Amino acid sequence: MPFQVALNFEDGVTRFIECRPHETVAEAAYKARINIPLDCRDGACGTCKSLCESGSYDAGDYIDEALTEEEAGRGYCLPCQMTPHSDLVLGIPSSSAAAKTAAVRHTAALTSLRRLSATTAEFTLDVDDRAGLDFLPGQYVNIAVPGTDRTRSYSFSSGPDRRQVSFLVRIVEGGAMSTYLGERARVGDRIEFTGPIGGFYLREPARPVLLLAGGTGLAPLLSMLERMAQRPSAHPVHLIYGVTTDQDLVHLDTLEDYLRTLPGFTFDHCVADPSSTARNKGFVTGLMDAGTLHGGGADVYLCGPPPMVEAVRHRIAALGVAPAGFHYEKFTPAATDASLATAEAA
Template structure:
């Protein structure tokens, strides 16, 4: 048994809310959750009913004792587990088959200070927040928070572009005329402003890499993938990772220097980019689909992470289908820039 005092267990509920609990190697995940006042649905506590059946997406554990009616051998081989019986052998990520409300929990709210604003180009701005209770704002790389935009009464959703290990939280924003967060950041924001954010949320996050990974970004959809790469730089996966990054015009290209740095520090990581504008000076013009072929997908033996605006996401999904390839894992997130008083801006 590990000598470590406890492991971190991320519980991701079906409504996208994620809560983190500390679990000792000698206690079950259900016990640790109940101690944290998170009521994972269960009935028997004995591995007999299967009510708490969940999917372990990352980490190692001892599955404990249970009967076949609660969890079959085939389900166990595919990563399903019973929190009432399992004990951790590493940090874990579990997908819980219930809503956070059913577990009598919900997202946490944090106060934060605006610590920095960087205008990358006329189309893109980056900002950083220093959360007051940062040690308790844990998230999985790729997830997002809801940010209350000062002076507007509106809330917008943004993925962290920084990794979980950083003190400051960073976000990439596409400038949208009339957008709530765009107007705030370009016209009124001052370093030291106080903001409120809620989360973490979302089912788009980095799983344990057991096969090659292909990351696909459209515009500021690069943000959550940067968070994933930062995590991989800290915890090498030992698998090839390739990023394809597409934008509309040259001014939309950001963080190429960051990607170059990741290519030097993340083993097996490579990337390429393209610009849709035919007048671009980039090596590749056109869309991301022009760089996407069967070898990039390892003929299906790859995990795909895709984030971008809806047309780009749908085009990539259709293109992969046209190649006759079904990726081993396919995780995607669409974001829609908001118009005033309408849908949420998101990275």
């Protein structure tokens, strides 16, 4: 049975290929017409050196000049030599254009639209070629807003294994997507999008996980939680979810469900508005301490607006506890609409 290999390029584009157990990743990529950097094919030059972020494999034969022992210990590998033992996620040190590939364009039908609160909507798409759409939990797509020449970026709020895919949208007055969803959207509408894109995605849990969400930055973390519930690990998962006002809170019932279905899961939420009825008033940073970071032994996934992201980074620095892994994505405004920017991962 072939394994799935995700190739993440430097420009954020992700392409998926199938690789048989005794086939090298480079061979499988070339069969899929994806030209990852390659010179020798013999493990001698190091041109194809990449970082394996998830999965297990046989590293194959190579010389030290191509891949040092220290690099191999950090997860670097040579696709021209490696053969998979499981599904893999590889960071490829080139752009998708250099590899003569690109993000895939998909078409879909709008199947549902619901207002979760006064400030947040959720819509679901039935993708025409669902089997041709693979993504990693946390990634996003660029969606063409029907009836306009605008494109907006939204993270999947659903997991990769669902037949239909869902997205959360912050409702902004005058926003391109907000106006479409509020005034013109009808079930059955045809929608085009391109992706998946982004370096913000769930790695195979190898230690405790801390998830930090601001507003509709909850979307990619919901996708991650869905995958973790399907593939539970022995490591605890804690989510801190912060919003501005009570009406911004959504999917609390979903998070409550994960308390029962995801072993080791806990969550807190907070509201910045002093008049809130929430138990925790303030910001996400107020619920963070060295304990939530497991003394530096946690992987952190952070998604929210730039001020929140910067506040969390400063809070971590002030605590003097560097997390084992730190992955984040910032919201940035597009015109008057709120959307997710290309992943900026650390």
